[in-house]
Amino acid sequence: MSVLRPISHLGSRHARGGSGKFLFLFIGLILGGAGGYYWAYTHPPVPAATPFAQPGAMPGAQPYAIPSPAPVHPMPAATSTVPAVPDGFRRLDIKIRGSLSASLSKEIDGREADVLNAHLGRLMVWWLNPRRDVLRDDRLWTMYQPADLPEDFLLMGVCYQSRKLGKKFYAYSFKADGAVYTRFYDRSGREVEARLRQQPLGRYEQITERMNLAGRRHKGVDFKTAVGTPVFAPFRSRVLRRNWSTRNNGNCLELLYLDSGIHAFFLHLDKILDVAQPGTIVEPGTVVAHAGNTGRSTAAHLHYELHSPSGKLLDPFLVNEIEHQKLVGNDLLKFKEQRDRLDKWLAPEESADGSSLPPSGSKAARGQGG
Ligand SMILES: [Zn+2]
Structure with missing residues (x-):
């Protein structure tokens, strides 16, 4: 099992078409000017793809600004408290059966499972030993934006419930004001990765x-x-x-x-x-x-x-x-807004509207039309 295969290795397995460059260019144009292009080229997925951008942060990004709250998902009554997944995004709520990689492959396409597995593994090494501590009936909630190119894949957040460690671990993506990179933080705004x-x-x-x-x-x-x-x-x-x-x-x-x-x-x-x-x-x-x-x-x-x-x-x-770096001040306030929005999908029990957990093991919910 290779829980933590780097994306760079995955990327090398796939042909890279020219479309990615056009996408970067397009994002660059949205952001405006050469500076925007440079930024988008070096960190392509984060700004334009996220529907959770802070209000006013990206004036040109209307097509990506998917509002919250999202409409209620037209599903059977038991899952109706989990809102619909925004276009182009995907939510998983799965129970572990075998390795993390095998569990993902049962739900989604193999290549997408590989990329998601690598992203999840990079976070999970800060919580547990992926080779020993991933157990049957552990539970995983995650929200992400699939992409044709691995480098465009965008992980929004994760909640992992470990039976061995008897707790849930959380990671939410967030870009602090003035930061070069989007990073992952726990519920309190503490960075998941140690430095x-x-x-x-x-x-x-x-x-x-x-x-x-x-x-x-x-x-x-x-x-x-x-x-x-x-x-x-x-x-x-x-x-x-x-x-x-x-x-x-x-x-x-x-x-x-x-x-x-x-x-x-x-x-x-x-x-x-x-x-x-x-x-x-x-x-x-x-x-x-x-x-x-x-x-x-x-x-x-x-x-x-x-x-x-x-x-x-x-x-x-x-x-x-x-x-571990901690968000403070305005960054922390903005982070909590982002966290609360994501909790509707990642942690319904913690989300502000108090909705209950969906039934376990439900299949991947796919954003419509994305
Ligand atoms: Zn190395």
Whole structure:
């Protein structure tokens, strides 16, 4: 089972037609001007596709602004409290039978199940061990926008009820004011993903692989980010070497963290800066390289890998300090509006109108006409 297969790998299996570029261009035109085009190109799915955009945030996006509350779904009485799914979106309410991947494949088309499985897995690694903790009769609610191209797929939110851990986990997509990327937050507005206090990248979209939690061996952490994003030395370091095994690693850099003796590998770099010469000492926060998509890599990301002084692989999230960012102020208010809208589909029992849960195991509800 490969719970956490990265989207980049899925994407490589599918032919990429020209239509995606036209879609990006179209979104770019809506947003207005070259800046909008650039934004849409680097982060295509988020703004135009979401029907949950904050009021007034996107003046040109009328066709996508699907209002809430949605009309009541014309279904049997037991499900009538769950509103209709907006056009182009899909909602699942399923019970786990076998793996997560197998459970999804019973409900939806295999390719869509693969993409959804990868997106869900990226969140679920922060809650449980997908290989051990996904049990029969666990329950999953999710809302998303399917897409022909994996990179256009948009996950709106998830609620996962774990029998083993005896609780429900929530993730809602939200883009904070001024943020570069949409991220996922729990009900209280706390980010689902942990962040390293001393991180190698200032900004990134998502951690797409965590070490060894993917059901396949993966030696490090993959940070999905744009080509050119500055890569820092997180700790005071000596530069050990650059550009070995470049066929796989692409442009790469090895640092020795002087306080801990930990060796850090940075792979698939676009460019290594002149400051990072072997033997040089660099201070924390020094930009040593730019993230890229070189070597065996199908999408821009930074592979960050740590080894103990004796050569043992280390999980950066276990050996280094971590934190979870929290939304505050106006962002938190807007987030709660978004959360409450999504709860109608993801968590009917928590939603503001007090409606009850739909019956378990109901089939995928499909937005009409999307
Ligand atoms: Zn990697």
